[in-house]
Amino acid sequence: MSRQTPVIAPSILSADFARLGEDTARVLAAGADWVHFDVMDNHYVPNLTMGPMFCEGLRKYGITAPIDVHLMVEPVDALAQGFAKAGATSITFHPDATRHVDRSLQAIRDAGCKAGLVFNPATPLDVLRYVMDKVDLVLLMSVNPGFGGQSFLPSALTKLREARALIDASGRDIRLEIDGGVKVDNIGEIAAAGADTFVAGSAIFNTPDYAATIAAMRQQIDARLR
Numbered sequence: 102m103s104r105q106t107p108v109i110a111p112s113i114l115s116a117d118f119a120r121l122g123e124d125t126a127r128v129l130a131a132g133a134d135w136v137h138f139d140v141m142d143n144h145y146v147p148n149l150t151m152g153p154m155f156c157e158g159l160r161k162y163g164i165t166a167p168i169d170v171h172l173m174v175e176p177v178d179a180l181a182q183g184f185a186k187a188g189a190t191s192i193t194f195h196p197d198a199t200r201h202v203d204r205s206l207q208a209i210r211d212a213g214c215k216a217g218l219v220f221n222p223a224t225p226l227d228v229l230r231y232v233m234d235k236v237d238l239v240l241l242m243s244v245n246p247g248f249g250g251q252s253f254l255p256s257a258l259t260k261l262r263e264a265r266a267l268i269d270a271s272g273r274d275i276r277l278e279i280d281g282g283v284k285v286d287n288i289g290e291i292a293a294a295g296a297d298t299f300v301a302g303s304a305i306f307n308t309p310d311y312a313a314t315i316a317a318m319r320q321q322i323d324a325r326l327r
């Protein structure tokens with residue numbers, strides 16, 4: 102199994118929104134690798150969060166780490182372009198939220214970002230086979246999207262193994278990301294199932310010592326992959 106270096110990507114959905122720049126800088130200083138940025142439109146999911154101005158605001162504040170934008174929006178294309186201009190590094194979207202998956206992926210790449218697909222817990226991976234050459238990351242949801250603080254759905258472990266086999270067979274460097282209910286006590290099992298990129302919101306931001314939580318997560322990952 103080819104594996105990329107593990108990445109911890111705190112979801113700023115659980116950050117202090119009144120101090121978003123400061124809290125994002127704090128979690129990065131505590132050892133996080135990426136910023137995971139959840140975009141909800143109260144249409145594709147029943148919640149409303151941040152648009153491109155927030156991403157641009159983080160860049161202006163001085164955040165230089167990769168910003169991984171997860172679009173939970175329908176339609177996809179206009180907002181994807183807005184986030185590319187606002188400083189996103191990678192942009193993922195749900196294949197069921199756009200009519201032309203291949204075109205939406207290509208448009209994100211043409212705008213200079215990495216592109217990825219997100220799969221809800223009950224959405225099959227089938228579409229992935231046809232766009233493998235245009236995908237830089239695959240994000241599996243281990244909760245139903247819309248809210249932080251939910252419990253990890255164990256069916257995601259089977260799906261991670263399935264996605265890992267597809268990625269390995271492609272021979273491409275594609276990250277396999279997991280999002281939802283990721284905690285210190287389950288991250289090792291999640292890594293063993295094939296994930297290399299770990300989104301965690303409440304498990305990090307709801308603890309007083311971000312650095313200790315991130316270090317504990319890395320230790321669990323290393324212990325399972327050793």
Ligand SMILES: O=C(CO)[C@H](O)[C@H](O)COP(=O)(O)O
Binds near residue numbers: 115249281
């Ligand atoms: O995409 C999301 C919700 O739609 C969040 O990123 C995800 O749920 C992370 O939160 P937590 O780690 O608290 O489960």
